[in-house]
Amino acid sequence: MLECLVDGEIASQVSAGDRGLNFGDGLVETLALHGGQPRFWQGHVDRLAAGCERLGLTPVPQAVLLREVQTVSAGQGDCLVRILLTRRNSDAYLDVDGRESATRRVVCAVPRRQRPESLGVLGLQARICDLRLAVQPELAGISHLNRLAWTRARAEWTDEHIGEGILLDRDDFVVSGISANVFLVFGDRILTPRMDRCGVRGVLRAALIAAFRDRTEQRRVGLDMLPEADEVFLAGVVDGVVPVNRIDHWEYGVGPVTREVQAWLAGQ
DSSP, X not given: OOOEEETTEEOSOOOTTOHHHHHOOEEEEEXXXXXTEETTHHHHHHHHHHHHHHHXXXXXXXXXXXXXXHHHHTTOOSEEEEEEEEEOXXXXXXXXXXXXXXXXXXXXXXXXXXXXXXXXXXXXXXXXXXXXXXXOTTTTBSOBSOOHHHXXXXXXXXXXXXXXXXXXXXXXXXXXXXXSEEEEEXXXXXXXXXXXXXXBOOHHHHHHHHHTTTTEEEEOOBGGGGGGOSEEEEEETTXXXXXXXXXXXXXXXXXXXXXXXXXXXXTO
8 A cells, every 4th residue: 555655756765865854954744634635735735835935945736745645545544644845955064055945745644543532522631841942933833844842842741641732932921732733712712822933833723713713812822821711622633623621730621612613623
């Protein structure tokens, strides 16, 4: 069964000189496919295009990416596919010249992790991570390959009862979860952290903000706001909308706004 393409060819390796491998110089998108079709496709394509512009990479035509996504996922039903765009090979130096704007694309089907069926009903427990994300507006929002901070944050715990970590920046503002974006509910209002200093603007986050634009606000979210929230939920294309029932010692109910957002997503 075909699982991976590199520049459109069946392969499982890239050159040791690839700048994505050497420097994290590239972008990544993780797509959820349902019935063989990628969900929120245009959102992923738009985020890739924004990332290419920010990093000075040559964008890849939508038609090429869609064809390769459908090729690697053929016969696999509901699955995940990762698209990686990296700057091509270079020597061991960080210099980038005009020749290095050429883009390598890697498209792979990846195993979908098994989550409890009750996750969307009962929610999960989260913790505040000790690691703080660096503030870097130049990279804020895009889905780049530099995820070392995220992996180190995830390594902070082994407790199987904790399903997610909440990331803060160096000023102790809430940024996101490790694998999804964070939303807080106050009454019928929905707040989500701004992504202008660090963090990744999730594709589902963008769709949710658009769908609930009259009730949703992007703002700085301080730690002092967490105990005041009526509901907290996570949103990401892999697991969808997941209630948070506890963050450290703060507990939350799974309320009507979270259920409303879940119902909206189920209809997409």
